[in-house]
Amino acid sequence: MSLRPLHLLGSPILRQRSAEVGKVDDDVRALIADLFDTMRAAKGVGLAANQIGVARRVAVVEADGQPAVVLVNPVVVGREGADRDEEGCLSIPDVFGEVERAARVVVEATDEHGALRRIEGAGLFARAIQHEIDHLDGILFLDRVGPLKRRLLLREWERSRKGQTGYLKSLAADGAAPA
Ligand SMILES: [Zn+2]
Numbered sequence: 001m002s003l004r005p006l007h008l009l010g011s012p013i014l015r016q017r018s019a020e021v022g023k024v025d026d027d028v029r030a031l032i033a034d035l036f037d038t039m040r041a042a043k044g045v046g047l048a049a050n051q052i053g054v055a056r057r058v059a060v061v062e063a064d065g066q067p068a069v070v071l072v073n074p075v076v077v078g079r080e081g082a083d084r085d086e087e088g089c090l091s092i093p094d095v096f097g098e099v100e101r102a103a104r105v106v107v108e109a110t111d112e113h114g115a116l117r118r119i120e121g122a123g124l125f126a127r128a129i130q131h132e133i134d135h136l137d138g139i140l141f142l143d144r145v146g147p148l149k150r151r152l153l154l155r156e157w158e159r160s161r162k163g164q165t166g167y168l169k170s171l172a173a174d175g176a177a178p179a
Pocket residue numbers: 088089090091131135
């Protein structure tokens with residue numbers, strides 16, 4: 001079990017486009033395991049590698065009672081409909097806003113064994129997948145709420161920081177880690 005500190009809004013890696021993964025090797029599998037451990041400890045429904053400081057195109061999603069999915073080099077190959085709902089992000093704790101997303105998506109991604117898989121989803125599951133793929137492109141949900149709301153949410157974020165500096169959040173120090 002390996003929990004990694006979360007990178008918070010302000011950390012430059014969150015704004016970087018992450019690099020494609022060439023081969024799914026033991027390093028990538030270790031990264032995937034850390035993503036699952038950290039996501040579950042933080043009670044999230046998805047986590048992208050740059051949120052734990054690794055700028056590679058790897059993310060995990062576990063949402064809405066669907067089986068957990070591994071997304072290496074994910075590509076959206078189909079989208080349908082539109083859906084507005086509230087969204088948050090482990091990298092911007094305590095800040096939530098409504099975001100419009102495709103209601104259903106089809107994604108092609110490599111799994112932890114190096115096999116190409118086709119994943120279809122709707123609802124919260126589809127929303128989480130789209131949110132995580134955005135992370136891999138350096139995009140945050142704040143970029144999709146409109147300029148006015150964005151300004152409000154950024155102010156909320158600054159207030160919630162209570163003058164704290166630094167952009168790493170250790171889950172263990174937070175008491176969120178299992179005993
Ligand atoms: Zn996020």
